[in-house]
Amino acid sequence: MLDGRVAVVTGAGRGLGRSYARALAAAGASVVVNDLDADVAEETVASIVDAGGRAVAVIGAVGGSEIADALVARAVDEFGRLDVMITNAGALRDRTLRNTTDEDFDLVVTSHLRGTFTCGRAAAARFREQGEGGRLILVGSPAGQRASFGQTVYSASKGAIVAMMRTWAVEHAKIGVTVNAIVPTALTRMVATIPGLGELVEKADRGEPLPEHVRRQGLGTPDDVAPLVVYLASAESAGVTGQAIAVGGDRIALWTHPGQVAEQLRPGGWTPDAVRDLFATELKGELQDHLPAPFDLGGN
Numbered sequence: 001m002l003d004g005r006v007a008v009v010t011g012a013g014r015g016l017g018r019s020y021a022r023a024l025a026a027a028g029a030s031v032v033v034n035d036l037d038a039d040v041a042e043e044t045v046a047s048i049v050d051a052g053g054r055a056v057a058v059i060g061a062v063g064g065s066e067i068a069d070a071l072v073a074r075a076v077d078e079f080g081r082l083d084v085m086i087t088n089a090g091a092l093r094d095r096t097l098r099n100t101t102d103e104d105f106d107l108v109v110t111s112h113l114r115g116t117f118t119c120g121r122a123a124a125a126r127f128r129e130q131g132e133g134g135r136l137i138l139v140g141s142p143a144g145q146r147a148s149f150g151q152t153v154y155s156a157s158k159g160a161i162v163a164m165m166r167t168w169a170v171e172h173a174k175i176g177v178t179v180n181a182i183v184p185t186a187l188t189r190m191v192a193t194i195p196g197l198g199e200l201v202e203k204a205d206r207g208e209p210l211p212e213h214v215r216r217q218g219l220g221t222p223d224d225v226a227p228l229v230v231y232l233a234s235a236e237s238a239g240v241t242g243q244a245i246a247v248g249g250d251r252i253a254l255w256t257h258p259g260q261v262a263e264q265l266r267p268g269g270w271t272p273d274a275v276r277d278l279f280a281t282e283l284k285g286e287l288q289d290h291l292p293a294p295f296d297l298g299g300n
Helices: 015-026 038-050 065-079 102-130 152-175 198-205 212-216 222-233 272-280
Strands: 006-009 030-035 054-059 084-087 134-139 177-184 244-248 251-254
Touching: 006 015, 006 065, 015 030, 015 038, 015 054, 015 084, 015 222, 030 038, 030 065, 038 054, 054 065, 065 102, 084 102, 084 222, 102 134, 102 152, 102 177, 134 152, 134 222, 152 177, 177 222, 222 244
Parallel strands: 006 030, 006 084, 030 054, 084 134, 134 177, 177 244
Antiparallel strands: 244 251
């Protein structure tokens, strides 16, 4: 499906990123593997090469333009072109608002949001130069779509990434570049501390089958997410752009674009009392659920 195509995957040393890189290579792509940790990046490269694929590593933390430009340059120098950029890398700080420091904010925003911005910009410039289109696959999170307790900065970054994706899809449509965001859920070490998930993460790590009701809720292994990434990286996905796509376990789903759910007009404008009455009557039943959707691990 991806013969002759070249992809960059950031944060590809472990977890989801590693599954993306290996699946892309198995489908025929040449892959630039990026990670902050040189050892795990080289392990991913070795696993691809040992399986008969083509891959090289670029070590460094995403965020600045230098590493973004270096990733694109390595793809071109090593494999002659760039067709796909997957912006997976990012740091996590599991803290509520009052416990989030300036340093926490800068780290998470720089790695997730700025890293996506700089890598996406560098890849788009190369796509424009090649004149043959391209694929930008950004990585969101359920935490950016709904409330996620203790994830102030992570939620903000992931929500901004999906918003940025929609704008990029519009901006690059004329040059044949599709831009989509995946919203993956998988049993990785990142979710192991969530109550009820630690044991399932251990089970997945051991390669044991997961209960059907867990998989139906969108919880599986990183390898369950990778097929969507391979499809979005392919020429066959040319008609899919501007989408936020949830994927995990046995499930693929589309998130809606933000839109109004209720509207009221008042000739002459609003007064505070009229607004109060509006929220007590017509809009009361239209207020949106602000709580996160918990995973039901009971099998119901």
